[in-house]
Amino acid sequence: MGLRKHPQVRRHHVEGVAYLVFGAGAYFLFRISGLDAHITWAHSAVIGYGVAALISIVPLPAGTRRARLARIAAVTGALVVPFVMLLNGHHQMQDEVGVISRSGNLLITSGIPYVHHATVLADINPYLPVMAVFGIPAALIARSGIDPQSAWNVVGDPRIWCAAIAIGGVWGSMRVLRARSGWATSAAILLVASPTIALEMCASGVDLPLAGFLLLGLALAATRRPALGAVFVAAAFAIKWVALLSLPIILALLITRYGRAVAARFVAFFVAASAVFVIPAILSVSDTIAQVFEFPTGHGSTPTPARSPMPGVLLASLGPAGRIAGMALLAVCAVVLSTYLVRRPPATFAAAATFIGAGFSCFFLLAPVGRFGYMLIPMLMFGLAYIAHRAEARPAEHSRRRPTSAAVQPL
Known part of the structure; x- marks a missing residue:
């Protein structure tokens, strides 16, 4: 009996350590960040992670569902409470939330989600047109005549819709991949409640x-x-x-697993759908180039505020030599990943998601401009890759056991 309980206790301790690390990260953010949204999130998250760690580690009465209680505490402290607090209108929201709302209004009024010849930072929209869709609810509510102080205005906040798509993407992927075990659900909850993803959901949501x-x-x-x-x-x-950046990896997966015809079908639908989605950007090519491509890469007339101390940003701050070194490292990563992709192309979702996560990690870490929030994309990729890998391995285990059990059946 004791041996059977040992793995369960150990898993609780591992989760407890994870919550302690999460809490330390939230406290560190509280100490270094001057943004109101970050500080508000950190206050709540430190408490939530701390309570979750205590539930996971300290002795509790037999039969207590400590894992579930710990996850509820972490999700409540890192997601639910700060999300509600930051949506109530009493805290300063990050600039990108206003950018999305304004671009949604421009999209439904002019068909183009960009301020023409924008030179002020607040007017620049560094996203392609589909991002403006998340600002349409706010634009419609503003036009409805609802009192600006009414709670109904919260429904239009782009952060709600951005978070809904992320959660829907995680849940939908697990359904499609048939990763629907209790363990998979718990792992997904822990992933979403981690600091990078939880903070992005509450404060910004753009990625x-x-x-x-x-x-x-x-x-x-x-x-x-x-x-x-x-x-x-x-x-x-x-x-x-x-x-x-994900396209070569997805095509390698399709060719390896299903053949060139399926990959060609993917390309045809991707090109057609992309052409439709970016029509508003094509209607104003000069603004799209200036705001979507030049501004985020640091080549625009207005400097980008995306200057988190990532390795590539730190190298670029050293001058031309540092920027060249960063680009050289990025090129090395690209060559290594491309070589590995050709020699061992992915044949499963887990392998492809790991490839994509590695590619995004290299790009975001070594690019001359960037911010920590970008890392939620590879984190979700790596997390879902692990969940999918466990789901793929489980049927194989069952199939290996089946002949053994069948051999003892009477003929």
């Missing part, structure tokens, strides 16, 4: 829909639904062009 669409598109492609998968990947691309 969440890209991750959600990309995860679901990859899951659909990996289960031989290339047309629908291509539409979701195209939606991710029509939010941020960096989603294109």
Whole structure:
């Protein structure tokens, strides 16, 4: 009996350590960040993670469902409470939330989600047109005549819709991949409640829909639904062009697993869907180039505020030599990943998601501009890759056991 309980106790301790690390990260953010949204989130998250760690580690009465209680505490402290607090209008929201709301209003009034010849930081929209869709609810509520102080205005907040797409992408991917065990659900909850993802959901949300669409598109492609998968990947691309980094890996997966015809079908639907999604950007090519491509890469007339102390940013701050060194490292990573992709192409969702996560990690860490929030995309990729790998391994274990059990059956 004691041996059977030992793995369960050990798992509780591992989760407890994870919550302690999460809490330390939240406290560190509280100490270094000057943003109101970050500080508000950190206050709540430190308490939530701390309570979750105590529940996981300290002795409790027999029969206590400590794992579930710990997850409830972590989700409540890191997601539910700060999400509600930051949506109530009494805290300063991050600039990108206002950018999305304004671009949604521009999209329904002019068909173009960009301020023409924008030079002020608050007017620049660094996203492709699908991101503006998340600002449409706020624009419609503003036009409805509802009192600006009414609680109904919360429904239009882009963060709600961005978080919904991310959660829907994670849940939908697990459904498509048939990773629906209790363990998989618990792992997904722990992943979403981790500091990088929870903070992004509460404070900004701008990278969440890209991750959600990309995860679901990859899951659909990996289960031989290339047309629908291509539409979701195209939606991710029509939010941020960096989603294109995933295309070679998805095509390698499709060719390896299903053949060139299926891969060609994916490409056809991706091109068609992308062409439709980016029509508003094509209507104003000069603004799209200036705001979507030049501004985020640091080549625009207005400097980008995305200057988190990532390795590539720190190298770029050293001058031309540092920038060249960063680009050289990025090129080395690209060559290594490309070589590995050709020699050992992915044949499963888990392998492809790991490839994509590694590619995004290299790009975000070594690019001359960037911010920590970008890392939620590879984190979700790695997390879902592990969950899918466990789900794929379980049927194999059952199939290995089946002949043994069948051998003892009477003829």
